[in-house]
Amino acid sequence: MKLNYKPDFSKNHRRTFLRQFGAGITALAVPNIFLNGKANTIPPINKIPFLELSQDFQDESYWEMVKKQFIIAPGKIMVNAANLCPSPHFVNERVANYSQDLASDVSFQNRGKFGKERGRVIKRMAKFLNVDSLEIGITRNTSESNNIVVNGLDFGAEDEILIWDQNHPTNNIAWEQRARRYGFVVKKISVPSAPESKADLVKAFKDQMSPRTRLIAFSHISNVSGIALPAKEICQMAREQNVLTLVDGAQSFGFLNLDLRAMGCDFYSSSTHKWLMGPMENGILYARKAVMDKLWPNIIAAGWKEDHQSLDEKVCVLGQRNTPSTPAIIDIIDFHETVGTPNIEARVRYLNAYLKEQIRKKLPNATFVTPLASELSGGITIFRLPGKEPRMIFQKLYENYGIAGAPTGGIRLSPHIYCTSKDMDRIVEALVALAGD
Ligand SMILES: Cc1ncc(COP(=O)(O)O)c(C=O)c1O
Known part of the structure; x- marks a missing residue:
C-alpha cells in the first residue's frame, strides 16, 4: 500500500496567497449595507488567519488550524464527505449575510447584485477548472446537472449508451427511463471488483464499445465502491471514436486537483455541497463548447433567451433561485486556492x-x-x-x-x-x- 503518496505541488501552489488570506479579515470588511441601504455592496465576513503550511500534507498542527475554520460539534467526527460536507464558517456567514440582505430589501434594484455575483462565480469557477466561462452553468446539484444532459441530448433506436453499473441513479436510472421513452439501448458496464491497474478499468469500457455507441456516462469516483476510474484515458478513447462522455464528478470535484480541459470530457457534473465544502444547493455543469449545440434546454423560465451566449444562459435559467447562497462559491474557491488544491x-x-x-x-x-x-x-x-x-x-x-x-x-x-x-x-x-x- 502506498502511504507515502507524493503529491505534485508544481501547479496552483499559492504560498504567497496563503499569507494574504490571513490578512483578508480587514480587506473584506465593508460598511454595513443594512444601515446605508446601498445596493451592490458585498456584506462583510470574517476570516480566521492561516499560517503558512510548513511540512505539507502531514503537518498535523497546520490541519488542526484548518479544522478550526469549521464549526463541527464538539466530540463529533465528520467522515461523510461523499454525502455532505460542512462549510467553513465564512461560507455560512456569507450566505447568512446575503440572506439577511435579501430579506431586508427584495427590490429588483437590490437583487441586481445577485446576477452580477453569479457572473463572477461562473468566471471564477471556469478558471478553477481550466475551462471557458461560456462552458459553465450553475445548477442546484449533481442530480440536476446529470439530468440536464440525460434529457437534453437526442438519441434514437439506432443508438447505444454505455453506463457504469456503479453510477448514481441520476446517471443510471435516469438513462434507463429516457431509453424506455425514446427506444435507445443502455448497456451497463461492470469493472473488476479488485482492479489491478487503470488499464483493467479502461478495458472494461473499451470491450463494450460498438459502432452504435454514442455516449459513455460514468462516475469519476464511485460512491458505492470508492473505485476511481481513469477519466482522462476513457474520455480520450471515446473522443477517438467520436463518442461523447459525461463524467459525474460528485466524488471528485473539490477533492482532486482538476483540469477539465486536460481530462477531455464533453460534460462534467458536480455539487458544491460535497467535497468543495459548500455552499449548499449549488451544482455545476460543464459542457465543452464544441458539443454545446447538441444539448437542448429542459426548462424554459422567464429570462431565457433564444440568442443565449453561454451554457448557463442556455440550460440553467430556472426562475427564482436561492440566490444568497451562490456568491459564497467565490469564498470557498478562495479557501481551496489558499490551502492549495x-x-x-x-x-x-x-x-x-x-x-x-x-x-x-x-x-x-x-x-x-x-x-x-x-x-x-x-x-x-x-x-x-x-x-x-x-x-x-x-x-x-x-x-x-x-x-x-x-x-x-x-x-x-x-x-x-x-x-x-x-x-x-x-x-x-x-x-x-x-x-x-
Ligand atoms: C456519484 C454521485 N452522483 C450524484 C450524486 C447526487 O448528488 P446531489 O444529491 O448533490 O445531487 C451523488 C450523491 O451522493 C453521487 O455520489
Whole structure:
C-alpha cells in the first residue's frame, strides 16, 4: 500500500496567497449595507488567519488550524464527505449575510447584485477548472446537472449508451427511463471488483464499445465502491471514436486537483455541497463548447433567451433561485486556492491511506471494497467487518462515538481536510471495540 503518496505541488501552489488570506479579515470588511441601504455592496465576513503550511500534507498542527475554520460539534467526527460536507464558517456567514440582505430589501434594484455575483462565480469557477466561462452553468446539484444532459441530448433506436453499473441513479436510472421513452439501448458496464491497474478499468469500457455507441456516462469516483476510474484515458478513447462522455464528478470535484480541459470530457457534473465544502444547493455543469449545440434546454423560465451566449444562459435559467447562497462559491474557491488544491488532494489521499493502513493493522479480518492503491481510489474508504451488518456499525459509530459515516456499499468513511490523523485513530479504536461486541 502506498502511504507515502507524493503529491505534485508544481501547479496552483499559492504560498504567497496563503499569507494574504490571513490578512483578508480587514480587506473584506465593508460598511454595513443594512444601515446605508446601498445596493451592490458585498456584506462583510470574517476570516480566521492561516499560517503558512510548513511540512505539507502531514503537518498535523497546520490541519488542526484548518479544522478550526469549521464549526463541527464538539466530540463529533465528520467522515461523510461523499454525502455532505460542512462549510467553513465564512461560507455560512456569507450566505447568512446575503440572506439577511435579501430579506431586508427584495427590490429588483437590490437583487441586481445577485446576477452580477453569479457572473463572477461562473468566471471564477471556469478558471478553477481550466475551462471557458461560456462552458459553465450553475445548477442546484449533481442530480440536476446529470439530468440536464440525460434529457437534453437526442438519441434514437439506432443508438447505444454505455453506463457504469456503479453510477448514481441520476446517471443510471435516469438513462434507463429516457431509453424506455425514446427506444435507445443502455448497456451497463461492470469493472473488476479488485482492479489491478487503470488499464483493467479502461478495458472494461473499451470491450463494450460498438459502432452504435454514442455516449459513455460514468462516475469519476464511485460512491458505492470508492473505485476511481481513469477519466482522462476513457474520455480520450471515446473522443477517438467520436463518442461523447459525461463524467459525474460528485466524488471528485473539490477533492482532486482538476483540469477539465486536460481530462477531455464533453460534460462534467458536480455539487458544491460535497467535497468543495459548500455552499449548499449549488451544482455545476460543464459542457465543452464544441458539443454545446447538441444539448437542448429542459426548462424554459422567464429570462431565457433564444440568442443565449453561454451554457448557463442556455440550460440553467430556472426562475427564482436561492440566490444568497451562490456568491459564497467565490469564498470557498478562495479557501481551496489558499490551502492549495494539490495540498487538499494530497491530504485527503494521506488520510485515506492512513485509515486503510490502521484498519489493516488493527482489524486484520476486515475486507476492503475500495482498492488499497491510491491511484485506483480517491477520498472514500469502504470496507466490511466479518459478521457485522454495515448499517449496524454505521449506526453505533454515530450513537456511541459521534462518528458520522455512511452504510453505502459497506462501512463507508470519507474524511476531508477538516479531519486529522488523531480523528482516524479514534475511528479505528471505535471500530475495534464494535468488532469485538
Ligand atoms: C456519484 C454521485 N452522483 C450524484 C450524486 C447526487 O448528488 P446531489 O444529491 O448533490 O445531487 C451523488 C450523491 O451522493 C453521487 O455520489
